[in-house]
Amino acid sequence: xxxxxxxxxxxxxxxxxxxxxxxxxxxxxxxxxxxxxxxxxxxxxxxxxxxxxxxxxxxxxxxxxxxxxxxxxxxxxxxxxxxxxxxxxxxxxxxxxxxxxxxxxxxxxxxxxxxxxxxxxxxxxxxxxxxxxxxxxxxxxxxxxxxxxxxxxxxxxxxxxxxxxxxxxxxxxxxxxxxxxxxxxxxxxxxxxxxxxxxxxxxxxxxxxxxxxxxxxxxxxxxxxx
Amino acid sequence: xxxxxxxxxxxxxxxxxxxxxxxxxxxxxxxxxxxxxxxxxxxxxxxxxxxxxxxxxxxxxxxxxxxxxxxxxxxxxxxxxxxxxxxxxxxxxxxxxxxxxxxxxxxxxxxxxxxxxxxxxxxxxxxxxxxxxxxxxxxxxxxxxxxxxxxxxxxxxxxxxxxxxxxxxxxxxxxxxxxxxxxxxxxxxxxxxxxxxxxxxxxxxxxxxxxxxxxxxxxxxxxxxxxxxxxxxxxxxxxxxxxxxxxxxxxxxxxxxxxxxxxxxxxxxxxxxxxxxxxxxxxxxxxxxxxxxxxxxxxxxxxxxxxxxxxxxxxxxxxxxxxxxxxxxxxxxxxxxxxxxxxxxxxxxxxxxxxxxxxxxxxxxxxxxxxxxxxxxxxxxxxxxxxxxxxxxxxxxxxxxxxxxxxxxxxxxxxxxxxxxxxxxxxxxxxxxxxxxxxxxxxxxxxxxxxxxxxxxxxxxxxxxxxxxxxxxxxxxxxxxxxxxxxxxxxxxxxxxxxxxxxxxxxxxxxxxxxxxxxxxxxxxxxxxxxxxxxxxxxxxxxxxxxxxxxxxxxxxxxxxxxxxxxxxxxxxxxxxxxxxxxxxxxxxxxxxxxxxxxxxxxxxxxxxxxxxxxxxxxxxxxxxxxxxxxxxxxxxxxxxxxxxxxxxxxxxxxxxxxxxxxxxxxxxxxxxxxxxxxxxxxxxxxxxxxxxxxxxxxxxxxxxxxxxxxxxxxxxxxxxxxxxxxxxxxxxxxxxxxxxxxxxx
Numbered sequence: 001x002x003x004x005x006x007x008x009x010x011x012x013x014x015x016x017x018x019x020x021x022x023x024x025x026x027x028x029x030x031x032x033x034x035x036x037x038x039x040x041x042x043x044x045x046x047x048x049x050x051x052x053x054x055x056x057x058x059x060x061x062x063x064x065x066x067x068x069x070x071x072x073x074x075x076x077x078x079x080x081x082x083x084x085x086x087x088x089x090x091x092x093x094x095x096x097x098x099x100x101x102x103x104x105x106x107x108x109x110x111x112x113x114x115x116x117x118x119x120x121x122x123x124x125x126x127x128x129x130x131x132x133x134x135x136x137x138x139x140x141x142x143x144x145x146x147x148x149x150x151x152x153x154x155x156x157x158x159x160x161x162x163x164x165x166x167x168x169x170x171x172x173x174x175x176x177x178x179x180x181x182x183x184x185x186x187x188x189x190x191x192x193x194x195x196x197x198x199x200x201x202x203x204x205x206x207x208x209x210x211x212x213x214x215x216x217x218x219x220x221x222x223x224x225x226x
Numbered sequence: 227x228x229x230x231x232x233x234x235x236x237x238x239x240x241x242x243x244x245x246x247x248x249x250x251x252x253x254x255x256x257x258x259x260x261x262x263x264x265x266x267x268x269x270x271x272x273x274x275x276x277x278x279x280x281x282x283x284x285x286x287x288x289x290x291x292x293x294x295x296x297x298x299x300x301x302x303x304x305x306x307x308x309x310x311x312x313x314x315x316x317x318x319x320x321x322x323x324x325x326x327x328x329x330x331x332x333x334x335x336x337x338x339x340x341x342x343x344x345x346x347x348x349x350x351x352x353x354x355x356x357x358x359x360x361x362x363x364x365x366x367x368x369x370x371x372x373x374x375x376x377x378x379x380x381x382x383x384x385x386x387x388x389x390x391x392x393x394x395x396x397x398x399x400x401x402x403x404x405x406x407x408x409x410x411x412x413x414x415x416x417x418x419x420x421x422x423x424x425x426x427x428x429x430x431x432x433x434x435x436x437x438x439x440x441x442x443x444x445x446x447x448x449x450x451x452x453x454x455x456x457x458x459x460x461x462x463x464x465x466x467x468x469x470x471x472x473x474x475x476x477x478x479x480x481x482x483x484x485x486x487x488x489x490x491x492x493x494x495x496x497x498x499x500x501x502x503x504x505x506x507x508x509x510x511x512x513x514x515x516x517x518x519x520x521x522x523x524x525x526x527x528x529x530x531x532x533x534x535x536x537x538x539x540x541x542x543x544x545x546x547x548x549x550x551x552x553x554x555x556x557x558x559x560x561x562x563x564x565x566x567x568x569x570x571x572x573x574x575x576x577x578x579x580x581x582x583x584x585x586x587x588x589x590x591x592x593x594x595x596x597x598x599x600x601x602x603x604x605x606x607x608x609x610x611x612x613x614x615x616x617x618x619x620x621x622x623x624x625x626x627x628x629x630x631x632x633x634x635x636x637x638x639x640x641x642x643x644x645x646x647x648x649x650x651x652x653x654x655x656x657x658x659x660x661x662x663x664x665x666x667x668x669x670x671x672x673x674x675x676x677x678x679x680x681x682x683x684x685x686x687x688x689x690x691x692x693x694x695x696x697x698x699x700x701x702x703x704x705x706x707x708x709x710x711x712x713x714x715x716x717x718x719x720x721x722x723x724x725x726x727x728x729x730x731x732x733x734x735x736x737x738x739x740x741x742x743x744x745x746x747x748x749x750x751x752x753x754x755x756x757x758x759x760x761x762x763x764x765x766x767x768x769x770x771x772x773x774x775x776x777x778x779x780x781x782x783x784x785x786x787x788x789x790x791x792x793x794x795x796x797x798x799x800x801x802x803x804x805x806x807x808x809x810x811x812x813x814x815x816x817x818x819x820x821x822x823x824x825x826x827x828x829x830x831x832x833x834x835x836x837x838x839x840x841x842x843x844x845x846x847x848x849x850x851x852x853x854x855x856x857x858x859x860x861x862x863x864x865x866x867x868x869x870x871x872x873x874x875x876x877x878x879x880x881x882x883x884x885x886x887x888x889x890x891x892x893x894x895x896x897x898x899x900x901x902x903x904x905x906x907x908x909x910x911x912x913x914x915x916x917x918x919x920x921x922x923x924x925x926x927x928x929x930x931x932x933x934x935x936x937x938x939x940x941x942x943x944x945x946x947x948x949x950x951x952x953x954x955x956x957x958x959x960x961x962x963x964x965x966x967x968x969x970x971x972x
Contacts (some may be wrong), residue, residue: 012395
């Protein structure tokens, strides 16, 4: 299985995503510069966290216009896997691959801590190694993670079981319905504010993110008979 | 086009004085040049000879620091120092102040402080892996106009540090914040950066090789920050304009960081230096001075943000995110290609010469010609007069009998835990991304931060520390304390302390009693560095931290880095489990009220001597505890600092969400035994089965210790001579400690 980790000017969690794929799965993973227009050789694309283009405009707004995002749309349309983490989630909402927006945290400060998430949907390619309702500890680090969508969209997300993670206990940013991560209708594109790639070793304070990578690999293996 | 005073006008109207040069210094320039300097030249001398760049008051004192050791690869004099940590790996680090800009414009002042120190480290070829900081503000308690302003400064400095560090993606892993009225108009903002590299990746600021091209790299030069270095050397920064504060662009710096590391890796770079304080002026002349060469620049080729900028402005601008690079001749295109990939400019603006001159041209016209060594080596050196401050007679006369032991010591503990200096700094560090790069093993809030090194079992421990009040009360011993406490913090985390970077924050060196504080505390720092085997490898001096008649406390801040040989040795301060003995290691009865946080907070007095410290005892303690940790005998270790034994125990209990019952005999006053402060003391938690082995190690090192209690339950109970002095639920202590700063900042 081959992973691509996109690198925009200003990405800074790209290395962490590469290390997580290497350490958890040992599968091949490439850093892919934002000018690339062909992602056909990859099975899973990770849009990493950071401050693409400084995020001086709306977070993710400039990166969503990068050449590589056209290829990401094709990749998603082909049913292959895309994960947007933190700034990556913001980029995916800006490109329209996921509904809704990410606003400033309600307390208006950047917030970094290990947060507790509830796994709401284990029927996705990203979460089938978790138990439904399982509470996991995954770090957050963002200033604009306050997910919002209009009521019709929220109803649709619920109806289609697209809410994948919610904050358990304290909601760190004021997101609607405590949403921490959602997927698209087809279930092959995931966006989440928390950083699973930061929770892959006990030494880092939690290894609860590993199951996301093993889920992805298992799903791919089942599909490809590996 | 240019409307600048002539050399004659500068001399006759003494215009040089407005640049910060005094009459003697100007006379010396005339002597060195053999003619009157023009406007650009006067500007260049004034910034290079400013306190900030020349260290003219501090140099004679700084020379006395121990700076060598078998593991020192680069001592002071470069952009940052470098130490060897084995496995072909090297660590570069430095701390620097941005006090004056932060007093005026806290967000940008702090942000650009972070940006500057990051450049100092990556210019050495190192990949920055961690940021730390040390902050001082006036009191944030109360509703007075000053308290409101202090809260504004505190909130915005923290936001500025967060804004820059988070965006560039370097974790802010540790630091300290202290609040005291003495810093009301002079907040201290000291930022430290730590980077890592292999030995062959080390780069230096050398402009060598005649004919090699000199390139300006990164951001264009604008009109911001002109004369920032001079401004940092004046007494009242508030009288200066905010335009002298630079504006940071962390996104630009992220691109510059990646581009420069990629460029250095090609092996085609001869020398590289950050354009920091005094911008193009200091970078070009320092790079030439180190190599014993000269530099010629064509000012018309310097990329600029707006038309009409003069050579004077281009040379003195402190626009951020710029580097000066000397490439091998004929390899300029490599720089242009790499920079262009990152969307940045690299412009050839000059070349290296062999005549020792800094020569600036505007096309064919020469507009400045200065012998480089006169800027760097012939800068004035002042041996300032020194006099023992009169206040010391009064503070040393303090008699503890003059203050009463509080009747409710549990409430006293709450009072200390509520004090912003001691209270949880979660409000601060939860705004910093301390986890990016996924190497942060021990997060902020512990004695020292620990960052792992990928591909090895090693880790680096790092901390920043300082206690201005101790230094104020006894400059010599206070100086020793700063080093001893920093090293003790690293030892508690399982590290062997390796080297020091210092940021020396004082008031005006022109006052003899301030210079005394400076000289004496630096002597104390040197003594402790020698005793503990931690040389000084880099640093920075910030003087003139005063407003009106209020001098800040003499506040040397120490950044220290240590090596953890195996991640299994990493130790933290919180209690790990119930039923374990708690030991107090080190002298048992040295804790004193004088100089303590307790005396200040509870009795409103800053008096007494600095707490006791014996460097031989300190060294033995640190060796013994490190040996015990490396032998796997220690579950938790916590340095005793502000608030003494009671606060240390409370912090370990809060962190572990676990109580303890402490019971010991003491002939001391209760407040002395509980809240008294002294060096060389560490609380540890250990397994009962390991007590014999621990005893052997402590005895071998001649270190006193006592089992003072046991972990367990949900209360912290401290009995002295059989009577309960403190008894409180850990969750109540936690609520006080955790809630204090958020409540004040609401």
